[in-house]
Amino acid sequence: DTAVSQTPKYLVTQMxxxxxxxxxxxxxxxxxxxxKQDSKKFLKIMFSYNNKELIINETVPNRFSPxxxxxxxxxxxxxxxxxxxxxxxxxxxxxxxxxxxGPGTRLTVL
Amino acid sequence: xxxxxQHPSTLSVQEGDSAxxxxxxxxxxxxxxxxxxxxxxxxxxxxxxxxxxxxxxxxQRIAVTLNKxxxxxxLHIxxxxxxxxxxxxxxxxxxxxKIIFGKGTxxxxxx
Numbered sequence: 001d002t003a004v005s006q007t008p009k010y011l012v013t014q015m016x017x018x019x020x021x022x023x024x025x026x027x028x029x030x031x032x033x034x035x036k037q038d039s040k041k042f043l044k045i046m047f048s049y050n051n052k053e054l055i056i057n058e059t060v061p062n063r064f065s066p067x068x069x070x071x072x073x074x075x076x077x078x079x080x081x082x083x084x085x086x087x088x089x090x091x092x093x094x095x096x097x098x099x100x101x102g103p104g105t106r107l108t109v110l
Numbered sequence: 111x112x113x114x115x116q117h118p119s120t121l122s123v124q125e126g127d128s129a130x131x132x133x134x135x136x137x138x139x140x141x142x143x144x145x146x147x148x149x150x151x152x153x154x155x156x157x158x159x160x161x162x163x164x165x166x167x168x169x170q171r172i173a174v175t176l177n178k179x180x181x182x183x184x185l186h187i188x189x190x191x192x193x194x195x196x197x198x199x200x201x202x203x204x205x206x207x208k209i210i211f212g213k214g215t216x217x218x219x220x221x
Contacts, residue, residue: 041197042213043214044211048208090154098144098156103152104153
């Protein structure tokens with residue numbers, strides 16, 4: 001009974017392609033996030049949604065577009081993938097600050 | 111801007127000894143301080159958290175302390191075991207409801 005799930009777990013693609021990552025949480029939380037973890041393990045917030053509304057948008061290229069169809073889902077679409085986009089992307093959800101992470105999607109851009 | 115500094119970046123301790131990881135934060139409005147453990151290839155998992163109205167919190171072998179005046183907080187792990195080996199992240203909330211993470215501490219428990 002996974003609380004925060006992401007698909008796919010691994011994504012290998014060519015530079016210039018467009019790809020999407022999906023996230024779902026069944027915890028009933030109002031807030032969801034996307035984080036990027038680079039090869040040095042730094043965890044950096046990208047976006048945050050509260051009840052389907054964008055509330056945090058860090059300095060992320062326009063090629064990244066989040067979408068929240070409902071408060072249990074937050075997807076991330078990436079256009080024109082670049083080598084530097086290779087990383088592990090974590091979705092998370094939270095209630096009262098405590099954040100619960102999904103299993104991560106390892107994106108490799110060739 | 112908001113910042114969370116974490117030290118050390120790597121820590122090796124003998125099994126059975128204690129480990130201490132320290133963090134400082136810059137935003138005086140921070141009021142929530144979680145700690146996450148990330149094992150190799152896995153997701154970060156919340157192991158303990160503390161709010162600004164409390165100075166110390168303990169859960170079995172792990173404890174956190176918070177000094178709001180000095181803007182620093184620490185994680186203490188006692189009687190370390192091999193399964194404690196992982197990367198540990200401290201974090202602090204900000205006035206605009208973000209969570210800012212430290213850069214992580216890689217903890218090695220030596221047999």
